[in-house]
Amino acid sequence: MASLRGWREGLVSARTTDSARDIPEATVARLPVYLRALTTLVDNGTATCSSEELAAAAGVNSAKLRKDLSYLGSYGTRGVGYDVDYLRYQIAREIGVTQDWPVVIVGIGNLGHALANFSGFRSRGFRVVALLDADPTRRGEVVAGIDVRDFADLDAIVREHGVAIGVIATPATAAQDVADRMVEAGISSILNFAPTVIAVPAGVDVRKVDLSIELQILAYHEQRKQAEATA
Amino acid sequence: MASLRGWREGLVSARTTDSARDIPEATVARLPVYLRALTTLVDNGTATCSSEELAAAAGVNSAKLRKDLSYLGSYGTRGVGYDVDYLRYQIAREIGVTQDWPVVIVGIGNLGHALANFSGFRSRGFRVVALLDADPTRRGEVVAGIDVRDFADLDAIVREHGVAIGVIATPATAAQDVADRMVEAGISSILNFAPTVIAVPAGVDVRKVDLSIELQILAYHEQRKQAEATA
DNA sequence: TAGATTGTTAATCGATTAACAATC
DNA sequence: TAGATTGTTAATCGATTAACAATC
Structure with a gap:
C-alpha cells in the first residue's frame, strides 16, 4: 500500500x-x-x-x-x-511527502552523526535506510540504530530500497567522488553539506547547505550595520 | 591591531x-x-x-x-x-571577513557538537568564543577545546568578546527564547538551525538552515522527475 | 444581506542573461 | 596591431506586492 x-x-x-x-x-x-x-x-x-x-x-x-x-x-x-x-x-x-522517501547518508563524522540522529527526518517524510563511510574502522558501528556500512555497498542499497535521495556529509575532498558514485548508482537528488561545489549531469538536482556561507552573509550585513552605527 | x-x-x-x-x-x-x-x-x-x-x-x-x-x-x-x-x-x-568575528553557539546537542568541531569556522573569518547550554549537567564539559558554559552567562560573554553573531542549535521549543535573550544581550545577527520560525525586532538579521526543508524541496523535484519517467 | 476573506489581476521590483563596446 | 577578456548595457525573465472583484 x-x-x-x-x-x-x-x-x-x-x-x-x-x-x-x-x-x-x-x-x-x-x-x-x-x-x-x-x-x-x-x-x-x-x-x-x-x-x-x-x-x-x-x-x-x-x-x-x-x-x-x-x-x-x-x-x-x-x-x-x-x-x-x-x-x-x-x-x-x-x-510528495505523504509517503516516506528512503535516504542514504554518506560520511559519518560529527555532522553525519547529527544528521543520522535528527528526528525531523522521520516525521517529515524521510527514512534513513543506510549510513555509509569509506573508513573501514567505522564498519559495524551503530549510529541512531542504523548500521554503518561500506561505501561500496551503495549500489546494492540504492537498488534494494529504491533510494532516490542522497546526503553528502563528507569532507570537501571526497564530495565529488561520492556524488559521482551516487549518480552512477541511480540517485538523482543530492543534499550536499560538504563545503565545495559538486558537478553533476543534467537531470540530477543538488542542493547545498553551507554553514560558513550563511555566516558570511550575516557578517556582510552585520558589518554594514556596525559601519552605519559608527558613521 | x-x-x-x-x-x-x-x-x-x-x-x-x-x-x-x-x-x-x-x-x-x-x-x-x-x-x-x-x-x-x-x-x-x-x-x-x-x-x-x-x-x-x-x-x-x-x-x-x-x-x-x-x-x-x-x-x-x-x-x-x-x-x-x-x-x-x-x-x-x-x-567583512578580513578580521575574525566572535561567535557564540547555543545548544550543544548532536548538531551543536558538529558545529563546534567544524574547522571551516576558523579559516573563514569566525571564532567560536563560547558554547552555551541550558542543561546544568553539561557544564564543565569541553567540546572542541571550548568550555560549555551556562546560558545565563550570555550577556557577560557578549560584552566581553563583542559578539555580534549567534548560532541557535537548540530544539525548536527553545529557539524563540534563546533568540530573545540573544537580542537583549546585543546580538544582531542570528543563524538559526532550529526547525522553527523565530521573530526578531527590526534591525536583527536571521538566516535559517533547515535540513528537512532542503530535503522536501528535493523530494518535490524528485517526485516530478519520477512522474515524468513513468508518464 | 453584511462582513469577511479568498483567489486573481496588474503594476512594480529585482535578478538574470546575452551581447558588445571598451580596453588591456 | 590583433586577440582576449572585462565591465556595462539593455532586454528578458521571474518574484513580490497591493488592491479588489468574487464569493462564502
Missing part, C-alpha cells in the same frame, strides 16, 4: 489532474515552511485559519501566501479561511 | 570610498562562493584567472559573475583576467 509503486501511481494521477503544474521555484521553497506551520496549528488543535494567520506563523506576508497557494489550487473558502488539516494534506501531497 | 575597533574603522573608511554600496542580496549571497573558489585557486598556485574560469569553479555562468563583481568595483584587467589573490582580498574585505 505505502509502497514506492503506490505513490508513483498517485503522483501520475495527480499530474493528470490540474494540481501539479509549473510551480515557481520560489513558491516550491516555501511550501515546506507552510507545511510546518500547518502541522504546528494541527498540533495546537486549530481547525481553521485565515491566510493572515498562516502567513504570520510562516513568517511571510499574506499576499505572498495566497499567491503561492493559488498555484496548487483553490483549497480555501472565501469569507472563512482554510481548513488546516485539509490544506496540510494538500501541500504534503504536492511536495 | 586586529581588534574590533580596528576593523570597524577599516569598514568606515571603505564606505567612504566607492566600494561598499548597495549590493543586491542575490549578489551578496554569492560572494562567499566566489571567495571559496578563489581560495582554492590560490591554494593550487593559480595567479590569474578569467571570469570564465572562476565562474566554472563557483558553479555560475560568467555573465553573472562579472555582473556581481562589477558591484564591488573594477578589479580585473581587460584582455587578461583577475589577479586571484588580489580579487580574493577585495571580496573578503567586502564581506
Whole structure:
C-alpha cells in the first residue's frame, strides 16, 4: 500500500489532474515552511485559519501566501479561511511527502552523526535506510540504530530500497567522488553539506547547505550595520 | 591591531570610498562562493584567472559573475583576467571577513557538537568564543577545546568578546527564547538551525538552515522527475 | 444581506542573461 | 596591431506586492 509503486501511481494521477503544474521555484521553497506551520496549528488543535494567520506563523506576508497557494489550487473558502488539516494534506501531497522517501547518508563524522540522529527526518517524510563511510574502522558501528556500512555497498542499497535521495556529509575532498558514485548508482537528488561545489549531469538536482556561507552573509550585513552605527 | 575597533574603522573608511554600496542580496549571497573558489585557486598556485574560469569553479555562468563583481568595483584587467589573490582580498574585505568575528553557539546537542568541531569556522573569518547550554549537567564539559558554559552567562560573554553573531542549535521549543535573550544581550545577527520560525525586532538579521526543508524541496523535484519517467 | 476573506489581476521590483563596446 | 577578456548595457525573465472583484 505505502509502497514506492503506490505513490508513483498517485503522483501520475495527480499530474493528470490540474494540481501539479509549473510551480515557481520560489513558491516550491516555501511550501515546506507552510507545511510546518500547518502541522504546528494541527498540533495546537486549530481547525481553521485565515491566510493572515498562516502567513504570520510562516513568517511571510499574506499576499505572498495566497499567491503561492493559488498555484496548487483553490483549497480555501472565501469569507472563512482554510481548513488546516485539509490544506496540510494538500501541500504534503504536492511536495510528495505523504509517503516516506528512503535516504542514504554518506560520511559519518560529527555532522553525519547529527544528521543520522535528527528526528525531523522521520516525521517529515524521510527514512534513513543506510549510513555509509569509506573508513573501514567505522564498519559495524551503530549510529541512531542504523548500521554503518561500506561505501561500496551503495549500489546494492540504492537498488534494494529504491533510494532516490542522497546526503553528502563528507569532507570537501571526497564530495565529488561520492556524488559521482551516487549518480552512477541511480540517485538523482543530492543534499550536499560538504563545503565545495559538486558537478553533476543534467537531470540530477543538488542542493547545498553551507554553514560558513550563511555566516558570511550575516557578517556582510552585520558589518554594514556596525559601519552605519559608527558613521 | 586586529581588534574590533580596528576593523570597524577599516569598514568606515571603505564606505567612504566607492566600494561598499548597495549590493543586491542575490549578489551578496554569492560572494562567499566566489571567495571559496578563489581560495582554492590560490591554494593550487593559480595567479590569474578569467571570469570564465572562476565562474566554472563557483558553479555560475560568467555573465553573472562579472555582473556581481562589477558591484564591488573594477578589479580585473581587460584582455587578461583577475589577479586571484588580489580579487580574493577585495571580496573578503567586502564581506567583512578580513578580521575574525566572535561567535557564540547555543545548544550543544548532536548538531551543536558538529558545529563546534567544524574547522571551516576558523579559516573563514569566525571564532567560536563560547558554547552555551541550558542543561546544568553539561557544564564543565569541553567540546572542541571550548568550555560549555551556562546560558545565563550570555550577556557577560557578549560584552566581553563583542559578539555580534549567534548560532541557535537548540530544539525548536527553545529557539524563540534563546533568540530573545540573544537580542537583549546585543546580538544582531542570528543563524538559526532550529526547525522553527523565530521573530526578531527590526534591525536583527536571521538566516535559517533547515535540513528537512532542503530535503522536501528535493523530494518535490524528485517526485516530478519520477512522474515524468513513468508518464 | 453584511462582513469577511479568498483567489486573481496588474503594476512594480529585482535578478538574470546575452551581447558588445571598451580596453588591456 | 590583433586577440582576449572585462565591465556595462539593455532586454528578458521571474518574484513580490497591493488592491479588489468574487464569493462564502
